[in-house]
Structure formats: structure tokens, C-alpha cells
Amino acid sequence: MAKIIVMSSGKGGVGKTTSSAAFGTGLALKGYKTCIIDFDVGLRNLDIIMGCERRVVFDFINVIHGDARLNQALIKDKRVENLFILPTSQTRDKEALTREGVGHVLEDLRRDFDYVICDSPAGIERGALMALYFADHAIIVTNPEVSSVRDSDRMLGVIQAKSHRAENNLEPVREHLLITRYDPARVERGEMLKLADVQELLAIPLLGVIPESPAVLRASNIGVPVVLDEQSNAGLAYSDAVARFLGESVEHRFLKASRKGLLDRLIRRIA
Amino acid sequence: MALERRHTVRYTATPKFRGFTRGDLSSYQLMQGGPTASEPPFQLRGTSFTIMVLKIVDPCDTQFFHLLADKVRQAPGFFRNAPIVIDLDGLGPKTEVDFARFSTALRDLGLMVVGLQGGGKRQQAEAAAAGFALLPARATRAEVMLPPKATDERAPEIPYQRSTRIVTEPVRSGRQIYAQNGDLVITAMVSPGAELLADGSIHVYGALRGRALAGVSGDSAARIFCHCLEAELVSIAGIYQLSEDMGANVLSKQVQVYLHEGHLRIEPLTF
Numbered sequence: 001m002a003k004i005i006v007m008s009s010g011k012g013g014v015g016k017t018t019s020s021a022a023f024g025t026g027l028a029l030k031g032y033k034t035c036i037i038d039f040d041v042g043l044r045n046l047d048i049i050m051g052c053e054r055r056v057v058f059d060f061i062n063v064i065h066g067d068a069r070l071n072q073a074l075i076k077d078k079r080v081e082n083l084f085i086l087p088t089s090q091t092r093d094k095e096a097l098t099r100e101g102v103g104h105v106l107e108d109l110r111r112d113f114d115y116v117i118c119d120s121p122a123g124i125e126r127g128a129l130m131a132l133y134f135a136d137h138a139i140i141v142t143n144p145e146v147s148s149v150r151d152s153d154r155m156l157g158v159i160q161a162k163s164h165r166a167e168n169n170l171e172p173v174r175e176h177l178l179i180t181r182y183d184p185a186r187v188e189r190g191e192m193l194k195l196a197d198v199q200e201l202l203a204i205p206l207l208g209v210i211p212e213s214p215a216v217l218r219a220s221n222i223g224v225p226v227v228l229d230e231q232s233n234a235g236l237a238y239s240d241a242v243a244r245f246l247g248e249s250v251e252h253r254f255l256k257a258s259r260k261g262l263l264d265r266l267i268r269r270i271a
Numbered sequence: 272m273a274l275e276r277r278h279t280v281r282y283t284a285t286p287k288f289r290g291f292t293r294g295d296l297s298s299y300q301l302m303q304g305g306p307t308a309s310e311p312p313f314q315l316r317g318t319s320f321t322i323m324v325l326k327i328v329d330p331c332d333t334q335f336f337h338l339l340a341d342k343v344r345q346a347p348g349f350f351r352n353a354p355i356v357i358d359l360d361g362l363g364p365k366t367e368v369d370f371a372r373f374s375t376a377l378r379d380l381g382l383m384v385v386g387l388q389g390g391g392k393r394q395q396a397e398a399a400a401a402g403f404a405l406l407p408a409r410a411t412r413a414e415v416m417l418p419p420k421a422t423d424e425r426a427p428e429i430p431y432q433r434s435t436r437i438v439t440e441p442v443r444s445g446r447q448i449y450a451q452n453g454d455l456v457i458t459a460m461v462s463p464g465a466e467l468l469a470d471g472s473i474h475v476y477g478a479l480r481g482r483a484l485a486g487v488s489g490d491s492a493a494r495i496f497c498h499c500l501e502a503e504l505v506s507i508a509g510i511y512q513l514s515e516d517m518g519a520n521v522l523s524k525q526v527q528v529y530l531h532e533g534h535l536r537i538e539p540l541t542f
Contacts, residue, residue, distance in 0.1 A: 150444055153462045157443025203441055203460060 002035075002113040004106060006135035008159070010151030012122030014143045015180035018216055020119035021049045021225040022235070023139070026242035028083035029227070032114040035074065037086040037105075039131040040121035042093040050077065050085050051223025061089040064101030070108050079228065084113075094127035106134050124158050133164050137174045139207060143181050144193040149201050156204065176207035178241060183212045185257040195255060208241030210234050211254040324388060325377075326358040330368060336376055343380050348451070348470055348488030354385045356406060357398075364391020370401035433471060442467065442481065449487075463503060469493070484511075485528075495528040496540070510535050 007020040017040075024036040037060060038046035047053040052075045058068035063086075070086075077083035086105075089096065109116045120131035132138065138159050142152040156175060160166055163173050179198060186192040199206060215232030219225065227238040233254050240250045329335070343350040355377060359368065374384045387398040389408030399405060436450040438457045444464030448455065454471035465481035467473050470488045472495065479497040486493030486508040495505055500521055503514050507530045514522075517537060525540040 150463060153444040154464065157446045157462075157465075160440075160443065161446075201462070 002110045002116045003136045004110070004116045004118065004134050005137040005139060006118045006120055006132045006159075007139050007141060008120040008128065008132055008155055009122065009141040009148070010124060010128075010155035010158075011143070011148045014141050014148055015210070015216075016122075016141050017045055017049050017119050018220065018226065019139070019141050019178060019180065019210070019238070020046065020117050022227040022238040023242060023245075024115070024117045025077075025080055025083060025225040026227045026238055027115050027117075027246075028077070028080045030242065030246065031082065033082045033084075033112070034115045034117065035084045035086060035109055035113050036117045036119060037109075038088040038119050039097070039127055040119065041088045041096055041127060042090065043121065044088045044090050046085060046119050047075075047087040048223060049220050050225065052077070052085055052087070053223070056087045059087050059089045060105070061092050061096045063105055064096070064098060070105060079224075094121070094125070094130070097126065097130045099130065099133060102130050103134065124154065128155075129158075129162060132159050132162070132173075135159070135163060135173050136165075137176065139176045139178050140202070140204065141178050141180055142198060142202070144179055144183075144187070144195070144198055146193065149193065149198055153202060156202070175204040176245070177202055177204045178207045178210065180210045181212045182209045182254070184255055188257055206252075207244055208237055209252055209255060210237045210241070320354075322354050322356050322385070324356045324358050325382075326361055327368070328361050330362070330366070336380070339377075340380055343382070346489045347381075351381045353382055355382045356386045356388050357384060357403070358388045359390045359394055360388070360408065364394060366394075368394060368397070370398045370403060374401060374403070435471075436469075441477075444481070472496070482506075483528075486530075491530045496526075498525050499523055500526045500537070505535070505537070507535060512537070 005023075007016045007023070009016050017038075020036050024034050028034045036046060036050070038044050039060075040046070041061060044059075047056055055075050058073040060073065062068040063070050063073050073086055075085045075087065077085065086109075106116065118131040118135065121127040138156075140152045140155060142148050159173055159175070165171065165173050177199070179195065182195070183192055187194045195206075195209060211233045213226075213232050213234035215229050215234050216226050219229055219232075219235075226232060226235045227242075229235040237254055240253065243250045325339075332338075357373070359366065362368075370387075377384050384403065386404035386406045387395065388406045390398065395405055433453040435454045435456060436448070438448060438455070439459060441459040442448060442457060442461045442465040444462045447466040448457075448468065450469040450471065450473075452470050454474065455467055455469040456474045456476070457467065458476045460477040461467060461475055461479050461481045461483075463480045467475075467481065467483045468487050469485050470490060470493075471485065472493045473483045473485045475483070475495075475497040477497075478499040478501055479495075480501045480503070482504040483495050483497070483502055484504075484506040485495050489508055491508040491510075493507055495507065500517065501514070501523055502517075504511055505528045506512075507528065510530060510533065512535050521537045521539055526537050527540055528535065528537050530536070
């Protein structure tokens with residue numbers, strides 16, 4: 001029986017799709033059969049980030065409305081074993097999602113997979129509510145910035161009130177904090193919220209801190225999940241986060257600004 | 272008329288099995304219930320309630336209902352659908368009272384007449400015919416009357432039938448909690464964008480970062496207590512203060528907020 005994870009935030013543009021792609025790929029690399037579903041109907045970009053946008057024939061909405069079978073819509077990733085993507089429609093919008101339809105698809109996926117990641121759209125309306133409804137785990141993606149923290153807090157309240165588990169008085173959805181675009185140099189200059197502040201304001205367990213990295217933009221432009229870029233700090237941080245989620249005890253890295261030596265500083269000034 | 276502070280109604284009811292033998296008792300029980308019939312389909316038990324008593328002093332006063340309506344307006348939340356017992360002891364057993372009309376007039380004010388206390392034989396019969404329950408007269412002892420409120424109409428004494436609402440999880444942004452007819456206790460943090468309302472006092476054993484409104488039905492004796500004041504707004508019985516007007520001596524401190532002569536006071540709690 002698969003665990004269903006929703007990658008949510010409330011705020012837009014904080015790194016939900018990037019994190020869904022990286023986290024899902026990370027789980028598959030560890031040997032777990034993983035499916036990532038794009039819930040952002042009408043504004044799909046999971047397929048672009050995963051590099052499979054030219055292989056989309058049928059999508060999530062087709063499956064919900066019975067126009068295609070699930071295995072016709074699932075796209076198998078070419079690079080990583082055990083990894084599948086369920087893209088969504090670009091021509092429809094979120095009204096096309098129905099709770100019953102989403103429920104059926106997730107039931108089918110639960111049987112065959114170990115993990116299902118629901119890449120949520122921004123907001124607290126229909127698309128986001130559908131993505132979070134069946135979740136067992138919620139990863140709240142937050143930038144160390146005041147409006148992102150406020151929206152994440154709101155999202156936590158929505159998940160506590162409107163998930164299937166909440167409505168049926170089951171064990172509550174497990175919440176995890178994933179901080180993205182963390183820049184230790186700016187934190188030290190006092191320009192950015194520090195980790196401890198965000199933790200105090202949100203009060204949920206910390207899953208990982210992903211540093212700001214040019215590798216993220218490069219990765220999305222070439223359609224490769226950043227976790228596969230082992231040279232980048234962001235990629236390594238995502239790997240750490242996956243390990244932590246699976247129960248390993250991993251120290252948080254990339255929290256301190258790197259100190260450049262005298263030579264580095266001299267060279268910089270010349271160049 | 273005068274509203275008395277307290278009058279305890281205690282009633283017990285026990286089914287009386289007169290004249291049954293043991294054998295008859297089991298057949299009686301069989302008649303009560305279903306096939307197995309060891310459990311009767313109802314439970315009768317004694318309990319006590321605190322109910323307001325409306326003592327009629329002068330039923331012919333043309334201002335009677337007008338003045339009563341004023342009293343009700345002072346604390347609408349408290350008086351809404353409140354049960355009331357009529358006391359006629361001050362009038363004497365011969366006075367004519369139109370119980371049906373009285374009951375209707377009081378219901379228009381939101382007061383539900385449930386019974387008559389004391390009264391002469393004829394009054395009791397008429398009251399019973401109008402659907403009133405008959406309650407025992409008070410034993411003669413010094414009556415406890417509310418002191419007449421000549422000044423300060425803004426601060427009525429509200430004899431609460433209080434119930435305290437306790438919340439142990441963080442109150443997330445966007446969530447609104449209303450503790451009706453009592454106090455609100457939160458043993459966790461309150462996020463910015465959250466709203467706490469109570470007819471009584473509000474106690475936050477954590478950081479208060481949202482809005483707190485105490486005494487919302489008019490109780491100006493309500494207070495707000497918190498471990499760390501970072502609230503957006505605090506209010507007692509409608510008198511409010513925004514965070515930008517709170518002094519640096521109270522921000523982020525343990526404080527209590529209360530009304531003194533119509534002005535909001537915020538004071539650090541020091542022990």
C-alpha cells in the first residue's frame with residue numbers, strides 16, 4: 001500500500017514542482033516504486049521539469065473521465081528505474097478534477113506503488129484541496145521569507161481541517177517542513193529569515209533545507225531533476241532530505257556561508 | 272421586577288414500581304424494551320441547573336417589557352434562549368396573571384419561560400394550563416438581590432454558566448475560534464492571521480501573534496492573558512488596540528490585558 005505525499009505550500013513559485021521532481025526521483029533512486037502526479041491542471045509543468053513533455057499522450061484528466069486507462073497515461077522515466085510520471089491536462093482547468101475521480105486513480109496507484117507524490121498547485125482552492133485531500137504525509141515547501149511563511153501556516157491549517165483524515169477523525173496527516181532557496185550569506189547579513197525563525201513560526205518537524213542554487217534553473221531548463229546533479233548543493237540537499245524522510249539520521253548541511261580563502265578573494269577581484 | 276442571581280432547581284424522577292412482585296418486574300421490563308429487554312430505552316436521572324428567576328414586582332407597570340428589553344440588550348449572547356422561571360411571591364396569591372400572554376411576550380425578547388415558582392393554588396392551576404412547570408416555592412430566608420445598578424450601565428453583572436474551551440494544537444493562520452459563554456484557553460502558539468474570540472477571558476500559554484477579542488458579548492470584566500504578546504490586535508468588549516500602538520515594554524512579554532474605566536490597559540505579568 002503506497003504512502004501518499006502532497007507537496008504543498010500555499011504560496012506560488014517556492015519550489016513545489018522542483019521539489020516534487022527531486023524528491024520523487026530521490027525515492028526512486030533508493031529503490032522505491034514512485035509515481036509523481038501533476039495536479040496543476042491547465043498550468044502543467046511537472047512534465048517539463050522531468051523532461052518528458054514530448055511523450056505525453058494521455059493525462060490525469062483523461063483517466064479521471066474514463067477516456068484512457070491509467071497505464072496508458074503513466075510515463076516511465078528513461079533515466080531512473082521505478083519512476084513514473086502522471087502528467088495533467090494543459091487544455092482543461094481545475095474544474096475538471098473530481099474527488100471521486102481522483103480517489104479512484106489514487107486507489108489504483110496505491111496498489112502498485114510504494115510512494116505517490118501529489119504536486120499541488122498554488123492556492124487553497126479546488127486544485128490544492130484535491131491534491132491534499134487523500135494525503136498521508138504533507139511536505140510544506142517554504143521560502144525563508146515572511147509571506148511564504150504566512151501562506152505555509154495557512155496551508156497547514158487547511159490540511160488539518162480539510163483532509164480526508166481530518167474529516168474522518170483518523171490519525172492526522174504527518175507534516176514536514178522543507179525550506180527552499182535558503183541563502184546563508186543573506187541570513188548572516190540579516191536580509192533573510194533564519195532557519196530558527198521559520199521553525200518557530202511554523203512549529204513542524206524540519207525535513208530539509210535546500211540552498212539557493214543556480215543548478216536548479218539549469219536543471220529545469222534541461223528537464224533533469226536537480227537531485228541527479230551530484231555537483232550541486234541543492235541536489236545533495238534533496239538527497240539528504242529523502243534519506244531523512246526514510247528514517248535515516250542525517251545532519252543538515254549548507255546552513256553556513258562558505259568562507260573564501262585569501263587567494264579566492266584576490267582572484268575574484270582581478271576577474 | 273428584579274432578576275435574581277441564583278436559584279438552583281433540583282429535580283429527581285425515579286420510576287416507582289408500586290405493588291410489583293419480582294416476577295412482575297421482569298415482565299414489566301420486557302414490556303419496556305425490545306426482544307432481549309434488559310435495558311430500558313431511556314434514562315431518568317436527577318441533575319441540577321442554575322436558572323434565572325424573574326420576580327414580578329409590578330405587572331401593571333407600562334414600562335415593564337421595555338425595561339426588561341433594555342436589560343436583555345446589555346448582554347444579548349447571555350440572554351438568548353435562556354430558560355426563565357417566574358416568581359410571583361411578591362404579588363400575593365390573589366393577583367391575576369395572564370400566563371399565556373406573559374410567556375409570549377417574554378419569548379419575543381428571547382427568554383423561554385419554563386416554570387412558575389411558588390404562587391397560590393389558582394395561579395398554579397392557570398400556569399400549568401398555560402404549559403408552565405410548577406416549581407417549589409423558596410423557603411423563607413433573606414433574599415439575595417442584585418444591588419441596583421445606578422451608574423455604569425456598560426458593565427452588567429453576568430452570572431455565567433461558564434464552560435471553558437481548551438485548544439491544545441497551534442492555531443494556524445486563517446482559523447477562527449469562538450468560545451461561547453465562557454473562557455478560551457490555548458496551550459500552543461497562535462499564528463498571525465488567526466482569530467480568537469470568547470464571551471469570557473482568553474488565556475494563551477504560548478505566543479499570541481493573531482487577534483484576540485475577549486468579552487465579545489459585552490463582558491467588560493473579561494481579560495486576555497498571554498505568554499508572549501505579539502498580537503495584531505487585542506480587544507475587550509469592543510475596545511481594541513492595534514499592535515503598532517502597543518508599547519515596547521509589553522511587546523514579546525508575558526502580559527494581561529484588561530479594561531479600566533473604559534480604557535484598555537496592557538500590563539506585564541511579573542511574579
